[in-house]
Amino acid sequence: MSSWLDYTINGLIVGNVYALVAVGLALIFGVSRLINFAQGSIYLVGAYIGWVAVVQLHTPLPLTIIFVAVVAALVGVIIERFGLRPLQNSVRIAPLLATIGISFVLDQLVMLTFSPNPRALPSQLPDVRFQVGGGTIGPLDLLIAGVGISSALLLFVFLRYSKLGWAVRAASQDRDAAMQMGVDVNRVNQAVFGIAAALGGVSGLLVGMYYNQIDTAMSLQATLKGVVAEVVGGAGNVPGAVVGSLLLGLVESYGVAVFGTSYRNLFAFLLLVVVLVLRPNGLFASARQAPPEPLTGTFIAPSRPVRIPRWALAVAVAAFAILPLLPVSFYILQTLINAWLLGMLALSLTLVAGTIGQVSLGHAALLAIGAYTSALLSLTLSVPVGLAIVAGGLMSAALGTILISPSFRLRGHYVSIATLAIGEIVSLVILNWESVTRGPIGISGIPPLSLFGYDLISPNSVYWFSFAVMVVLALLQARLLGSHLGRSFRAIRDDDIAARAYGLSLNRYKSLAFIFGGFAAGVSGGIAAHLYSYINHETFNTQQSILALTVVILGGLGNVVGAIVGAVALVGLPEVFRIAAEYRILIYGIVLLLLVRFRPQGLLGTI
Amino acid sequence: MTTGTPEPLLALSDINTFYGQAQVHFDLSITVGRGHIVCLLGGNASGKSTTMKIILGLVKPRSGEVMFDGASLIGLTTPQIVRRGIASVPEARRLFADMSVRENILMGAFVRNDRDAVAQDLDRMLTLFPKLGQRLSQRAGSLSGGEQQMVAMARALMSRPRLIVMDEPTMGLSPLYVDRVLELIRTINQEGVSVFMVEQNASLALEIAHEAYVLQTGRIVLSGPARTLKDDPRVRDAYLGGSEAA
Ligand SMILES: Nc1ncnc2c1ncn2[C@@H]1O[C@H](COP(=O)(O)OP(=O)(O)O)[C@@H](O)[C@H]1O
Ligand SMILES: [Mg+2]
Numbered sequence: 001m002s003s004w005l006d007y008t009i010n011g012l013i014v015g016n017v018y019a020l021v022a023v024g025l026a027l028i029f030g031v032s033r034l035i036n037f038a039q040g041s042i043y044l045v046g047a048y049i050g051w052v053a054v055v056q057l058h059t060p061l062p063l064t065i066i067f068v069a070v071v072a073a074l075v076g077v078i079i080e081r082f083g084l085r086p087l088q089n090s091v092r093i094a095p096l097l098a099t100i101g102i103s104f105v106l107d108q109l110v111m112l113t114f115s116p117n118p119r120a121l122p123s124q125l126p127d128v129r130f131q132v133g134g135g136t137i138g139p140l141d142l143l144i145a146g147v148g149i150s151s152a153l154l155l156f157v158f159l160r161y162s163k164l165g166w167a168v169r170a171a172s173q174d175r176d177a178a179m180q181m182g183v184d185v186n187r188v189n190q191a192v193f194g195i196a197a198a199l200g201g202v203s204g205l206l207v208g209m210y211y212n213q214i215d216t217a218m219s220l221q222a223t224l225k226g227v228v229a230e231v232v233g234g235a236g237n238v239p240g241a242v243v244g245s246l247l248l249g250l251v252e253s254y255g256v257a258v259f260g261t262s263y264r265n266l267f268a269f270l271l272l273v274v275v276l277v278l279r280p281n282g283l284f285a286s287a288r289q290a291p292p293e294p295l296t297g298t299f300i301a302p303s304r305p306v307r308i309p310r311w312a313l314a315v316a317v318a319a320f321a322i323l324p325l326l327p328v329s330f331y332i333l334q335t336l337i338n339a340w341l342l343g344m345l346a347l348s349l350t351l352v353a354g355t356i357g358q359v360s361l362g363h364a365a366l367l368a369i370g371a372y373t374s375a376l377l378s379l380t381l382s383v384p385v386g387l388a389i390v391a392g393g394l395m396s397a398a399l400g401t402i403l404i405s406p407s408f409r410l411r412g413h414y415v416s417i418a419t420l421a422i423g424e425i426v427s428l429v430i431l432n433w434e435s436v437t438r439g440p441i442g443i444s445g446i447p448p449l450s451l452f453g454y455d456l457i458s459p460n461s462v463y464w465f466s467f468a469v470m471v472v473l474a475l476l477q478a479r480l481l482g483s484h485l486g487r488s489f490r491a492i493r494d495d496d497i498a499a500r501a502y503g504l505s506l507n508r509y510k511s512l513a514f515i516f517g518g519f520a521a522g523v524s525g526g527i528a529a530h531l532y533s534y535i536n537h538e539t540f541n542t543q544q545s546i547l548a549l550t551v552v553i554l555g556g557l558g559n560v561v562g563a564i565v566g567a568v569a570l571v572g573l574p575e576v577f578r579i580a581a582e583y584r585i586l587i588y589g590i591v592l593l594l595l596v597r598f599r600p601q602g603l604l605g606t607i
Numbered sequence: 608m609t610t611g612t613p614e615p616l617l618a619l620s621d622i623n624t625f626y627g628q629a630q631v632h633f634d635l636s637i638t639v640g641r642g643h644i645v646c647l648l649g650g651n652a653s654g655k656s657t658t659m660k661i662i663l664g665l666v667k668p669r670s671g672e673v674m675f676d677g678a679s680l681i682g683l684t685t686p687q688i689v690r691r692g693i694a695s696v697p698e699a700r701r702l703f704a705d706m707s708v709r710e711n712i713l714m715g716a717f718v719r720n721d722r723d724a725v726a727q728d729l730d731r732m733l734t735l736f737p738k739l740g741q742r743l744s745q746r747a748g749s750l751s752g753g754e755q756q757m758v759a760m761a762r763a764l765m766s767r768p769r770l771i772v773m774d775e776p777t778m779g780l781s782p783l784y785v786d787r788v789l790e791l792i793r794t795i796n797q798e799g800v801s802v803f804m805v806e807q808n809a810s811l812a813l814e815i816a817h818e819a820y821v822l823q824t825g826r827i828v829l830s831g832p833a834r835t836l837k838d839d840p841r842v843r844d845a846y847l848g849g850s851e852a853a
Binding site for chain 2 (some may be wrong): 177
């Protein structure tokens with residue numbers, strides 16, 4: 001029905017919106033070599049401030065835009081000052097983790113303030129459309145294009161003609177040299193965060209008006225899209241970010257035209273993965289540039305891990321094993337079962353992120369692969385559940401490793417982006433591959449856990465089963481880390497160039513880590529599928545990936561016992577303190593922030 | 608402080624520096640007299656660049672004092688130190704590669720607010736470094752090594768510093784440019800700017816320096832007037848003549 005011109009206009013308009021987010025990301029990356037995962041949260045904040053302005057304060061449109069820009073800029077400045085500046089001398093992944101924590105906190109605050117229900121954001125513009133050639137264009141389209149172009153112009157003038165703009169450019173080309181010219185890098189950072197946040201906030205406002213709806217799920221999507229556009233254009237490259245955004249908008253719009261709406265995001269993430277793998281410096285990076293390195297320094301906080309004597313571990317295992325025989329409530333068992341499942345995921349992530357240093361933000365995808373494999377095998381092929389779960393683990397190990405392998409050559413923050421994108425791709429494939437996965441309907445009626453023909457339905461048997469599986473996986477992983485493999489993994493994490501110089505094959509060791517980690521996560525997902533009896537493409541989401549990361553950092557990166565202690569703590573403590581469900585994610589975000597700031601080595605220490 | 612000898616412009620005393628566990632400086636003491644060119648000689652990895660970074664506040668010593676014009680620099684940030692009147696020509700020049708030559712030179716005046724005087728100083732730089740005139744709107748990254756060195760020196764002078772610190776200003780330059788750079792350092796010095804330079808190329812540096820120090824794995828092993836050091840057999844053995852590779 002719509003013409004190609006319409007799809008082109010739509011693509012460019014959406015591209016303009018992405019550009020407002022991506023330019024901010026590029027500015028921040030330029031100065032701090034940091035991918036700001038909180039950028040989408042500022043966009044969300046902008047949308048809701050806009051809602052307050054339009055619906056409650058009845059501000060006229062120009063004032064609404066200014067209001068949103070100013071408040072968002074303030075939020076950005078505060079994030080820089082209190083969230084990131086204290087981490088300047090911290091380990092390499094600290095600022096990245098901090099922005100993830102900040103984004104959780106901001107999203108949850110918005111959700112708690114405004115409720116998760118979508119709201120309508122009226123555009124305040126007349127709803128007319130003009131014929132242009134074979135397509136139509138409305139006043140809102142023109143507004144978005146106008147804001148996009150004038151922001152780009154303002155930014156250009158700022159960077160080219162103001163003193164602070166010069167400082168921004170100098171600092172992003174050579175931070176140390178800029179300091180030696182007298183540039184105060186903290187002020188530059190502050191300015192850049194303020195500008196990025198103002199642009200991001202306005203972008204959120206415009207998107208809300210464009211779709212006439214805002215909700216809290218916008219945040220992560222915006223971060224992802226902005227990151228895609230920025231990386232496609234070349235991390236840290238401001239004009240590149242604009243071009244990357246327009247390209248992304250067009251690719252999505254044409255993709256939707258040909259394949260349908262549910263494919264929109266798939267195209268975005270495939271574009272990202274292709275660019276990351278083929279041209280990690282982006283499409284427009286000039287040859288002279290070395291790949292922009294993420295922050296340098298040690299990868300994880302070095303520490304002396306807390307030594308726990310074997311007998312104490314044995315006593316703890318025995319105590320948890322006999323727990324169901326004591327008069328404990330069903331509720332406690334249920335909580336601990338969740339902890340054991342999360343513990344398996346954490347074992348996987350602590351190996352991948354902690355021991356070998358690939359900070360995965362898409363770990364939930366491994367759960368999903370295991371869960372779908374096990375559910376479908378048992379349901380459609382009547383494979384015994386015990387076997388199906390093992391198959392789920394193997395499938396997750398194989399498929400997870402294959403999917404991630406193109407990004408083995410990436411480093412630092414790029415690994416995190418790639419894993420995040422791959423995680424999204426898995427979930428989108430599950431959504432769209434209806435003939436196998438049943439698409440958005442999900443899979444219901446998954447048979448319960450059973451072993452050798454005996455159904456495990458009582459809470460006690462489920463508890464024992466999941467606990468036993470987790471302990472076995474933990475023992476295997478401890479064995480693995482004690483062998484020469486463990487040393488090689490850590491060598492690669494601490495200095496991959498030196499490790500390669502010693503003759504270690506990075507690809508082989510990364511594969512081994514993902515195979516083992518994939519298996520543990522897949523088994524966890526498989527058990528979960530049979531426990532829940534219903535799964536869909538949203539059962540295993542990014543929130544769980546981040547929760548697992550928080551668990552792993554809480555326990556101490558690379559620390560096997562720490563992963564389990566972390567899981568018990570993060571699942572158990574909110575229950576003990578009876579914290580309402582809607583505050584939990586907020587608490588997790590705050591825990592992550594506090595850990596990064598005050599105890600980066602976690603409770604039991606990194607290994 | 609004895610009366611009679613004027614207070615030095617820069618004085619490092621008893622500096623001990625560490626990178627993690629590894630100690631880079633052992634009780635390092637260096638003074639730069641007003642109006643002097645002082646040269647720090649030393650082989651690879653002896654701690655020369657780290658000395659520069661200590662002066663500029665880019666690296667913090669574990670103990671010791673850095674006095675500039677009678678006031679301590681310890682605890683100041685790099686931009687604050689620059690505002691006190693110290694400019695730098697960093698190792699490998701470190702120009703802002705994507706900015707134009709003009710922008711690079713003007714970045715040197717970042718701490719100044721007197722626009723008209725800055726514009727005059729830019730003209731002065733073009734008389735001092737005439738080759739840069741035709742290159743002003745070119746990307747700094749596209750210049751040759753020698754031209755980049757000129758830009759780096761012009762950039763440093765633009766802040767009207769009292770002291771310029773230079774890290775191996777002749778490194779990687781063709782012999783023609785080496786002479787030119789040394790001559791320019793002398794000119795700058797004659798205009799009243801003190802110079803502290805780090806060099807591996809001892810024979811050249813000693814030509815223009817007033818005083819020199821020799822650094823060996825973090826310790827000053829020799830120091831004195833450049834004229835004396837030039838004839839000192841220990842310097843000759845280590846740096847000049849046959850064993851220049853050391
Ligand atoms: N940032 C750093 N971290 C750790 N070690 C460093 C760092 N910078 C320099 N070093 C080490 O300190 C020693 C002195 O370095 P440097 O001052 O650069 O020497 P020079 O300039 O005389 O070659 C060398 O052994 C070098 O490897
Ligand atoms: Mg050096």
